[in-house]
Amino acid sequence: MIENLSILLGVTGGVAAYKAVELASRLTAGGAKVTTVMTENACRLVGPKSFEAVTGSAVYTSLWNPSDTQFTICDLRPDKPPVKPGAKYLAPRFTRGSVHISLVDWAELVVVAPATANIIGKIANGICDDLLSTTLCACWAKPKLLAPAMNNNMWENPAVQRNVEILKEMGYELIGPVKGRLACGTEAIGRMAEPQDILQAIEKIASEFNRGERKERRE
Numbered sequence: 001m002i003e004n005l006s007i008l009l010g011v012t013g014g015v016a017a018y019k020a021v022e023l024a025s026r027l028t029a030g031g032a033k034v035t036t037v038m039t040e041n042a043c044r045l046v047g048p049k050s051f052e053a054v055t056g057s058a059v060y061t062s063l064w065n066p067s068d069t070q071f072t073i074c075d076l077r078p079d080k081p082p083v084k085p086g087a088k089y090l091a092p093r094f095t096r097g098s099v100h101i102s103l104v105d106w107a108e109l110v111v112v113a114p115a116t117a118n119i120i121g122k123i124a125n126g127i128c129d130d131l132l133s134t135t136l137c138a139c140w141a142k143p144k145l146l147a148p149a150m151n152n153n154m155w156e157n158p159a160v161q162r163n164v165e166i167l168k169e170m171g172y173e174l175i176g177p178v179k180g181r182l183a184c185g186t187e188a189i190g191r192m193a194e195p196q197d198i199l200q201a202i203e204k205i206a207s208e209f210n211r212g213e214r215k216e217r218r219e
């Protein structure tokens with residue numbers, strides 16, 4: 001169902017970032033092409049190499065860092081080998097110097113897991129101050145799924161709730177957060193939905209592509 005679907009996976013600086021590795025692995029195992037974009041804070045919690053290892057694709061962390069772009073200068077034609085040795089598929093083509101626009105052109109579906117209070121606020125307010133927020137700003141017309149995760153006090157903050165409502169109005173689909181044990185030890189709402197549940201939500205979106213209910217899917 002998700003076979004060959006080009007999924008841009010955004011990972012932000014929530015403690016649940018390690019679970020996004022399992023999500024990336026499940027998506028890749030299901031045949032999806034997964035490209036990961038991590039925020040600087042996400043990289044403090046889990047290493048980009050983990051995502052690179054499970055997806056077989058380069059991980060993007062910066063609008064500017066040239067090392068991020070070394071794997072992206074490639075040819076999308078199927079007869080051309082991947083630029084990155086061992087890559088399972090071709091990375092997004094690097095167009096005219098801007099990684100974020102190349103990623104937007106490439107992606108059919110955008111997933112952010114975990115989605116921090118910070119990225120939710122940035123998307124809702126059109127703030128573009130790093131690669132992920134800039135890419136998401138340019139991706140607004142694509143199908144998007146967010147898996148928020150944060151401390152319950154943060155989730156219940158009226159500003160966060162207002163931003164969540166704005167995101168829903170903008171067409172973002174949200175899964176979770178769910179009630180459960182949080183990193184701080186409390187049992188409350190704020191836990192990221194489990195990777196298998198996020199996968200199911202993605203499969204549902206993909207099946208809507210296949211039934212023609214969504215137009216964005218490329219073949």
Ligand SMILES: Cc1cc2nc3c(=O)[nH]c(=O)nc-3n(C[C@H](O)[C@H](O)[C@H](O)COP(=O)(O)O)c2cc1C
Binds near residue numbers: 116
């Ligand atoms: C150990 C640790 C865990 C954190 N977990 C979360 C979290 O689950 N959700 C959240 O919204 N912020 C969390 N934060 C705070 C964010 O990392 C912080 O707001 C940061 O600015 C988010 O940046 P980003 O959205 O660009 O990744 C955590 C911070 C630390 C130090």
